[in-house]
Amino acid sequence: MLFFFLALALIAGFVLYRHWSKTQARNQLLSTPLTDHQRQIIEEHVPLIRRLPLDLRVKLDGKVNLFLDQVRFFGCDGLEVTEEMELAISAQACLLIVNSDLWYDNLTTILIYPNAFKSRQRRQDGYVISEKEIVRTGESWDRGPVILSWRHSELGALNDHDGQNVVLHEFAHQIDDLSGGTNGVPILSDGQSFAEWERVFLTAYDAHVHAVEHGRHTVIDPYGATGHEEFFAVSVEVFFEKPRALKSEVPGVYDQLSKLFRLNPAEWG
Numbered sequence: 001m002l003f004f005f006l007a008l009a010l011i012a013g014f015v016l017y018r019h020w021s022k023t024q025a026r027n028q029l030l031s032t033p034l035t036d037h038q039r040q041i042i043e044e045h046v047p048l049i050r051r052l053p054l055d056l057r058v059k060l061d062g063k064v065n066l067f068l069d070q071v072r073f074f075g076c077d078g079l080e081v082t083e084e085m086e087l088a089i090s091a092q093a094c095l096l097i098v099n100s101d102l103w104y105d106n107l108t109t110i111l112i113y114p115n116a117f118k119s120r121q122r123r124q125d126g127y128v129i130s131e132k133e134i135v136r137t138g139e140s141w142d143r144g145p146v147i148l149s150w151r152h153s154e155l156g157a158l159n160d161h162d163g164q165n166v167v168l169h170e171f172a173h174q175i176d177d178l179s180g181g182t183n184g185v186p187i188l189s190d191g192q193s194f195a196e197w198e199r200v201f202l203t204a205y206d207a208h209v210h211a212v213e214h215g216r217h218t219v220i221d222p223y224g225a226t227g228h229e230e231f232f233a234v235s236v237e238v239f240f241e242k243p244r245a246l247k248s249e250v251p252g253v254y255d256q257l258s259k260l261f262r263l264n265p266a267e268w269g
Helices: 001-031 036-045 047-051 054-070 083-095 152-156 166-177 194-213 223-228 228-241 243-248 251-261
Strands: 072-075 111-112 117-125 128-136 138-140 144-147
Touching: 001 036, 001 054, 036 047, 036 054, 036 138, 047 083, 047 152, 047 251, 054 072, 054 083, 054 117, 083 166, 111 117, 111 228, 111 251, 138 166, 144 152, 144 166, 152 166, 166 228, 194 223, 194 228, 223 228, 228 243, 228 251, 243 251
Parallel strands: 072 111, 111 144
Antiparallel strands: 117 128, 138 144
């Protein structure tokens, strides 16, 4: 019996030590700054990062380090993954969570294609299941991976004022999925009301669908009318790249995203 309790104590001690060790390693990564070389690459490829306040840049450094330690990048169709690709994608992924407690817990793999890629889409209508091949620039799977076209990722990041950014879009889906399903309702911040989120986003979504159906221009991309999860993702793109326009046209959505991410990009330089 004594041996049994000693064995349990050793196992418990080992588990506690592993947890402590992982926590220490995580904290070390979060407190480690990027090199000047890494920062220069990020600012060249993701000019949006230049607008970040200084305190957020410090936080971004640590989260990029942690992200790079967790995620592996793989090139597809002969693409050779470069340091520039890894840093640019990581910086944008971490921008979404730079000031929040959210983390991509389940993500370990990012696949990068040189250009748009083909994907099979499966739909079910009652007992009828159909499949078709479509061309995509990005894709986010439940619990990963994230799949990206580098050409579109690069161009989307360089033009940081058009409200279209495939990396931000796909990682918005990853954040959405943390709640247990990609449905346009992510895990909300402390103090955020689900009822208020639902009221704001359902109202804005219905108005957006109506505007798109009648051919009216909207600050949020028309693709957002295809579903609540896509409305959330394209709203995130606009929140970071055209924050003042979003705040002016759809203030409720801007306010909810500002609370979710604990960010106010409309006030960045």
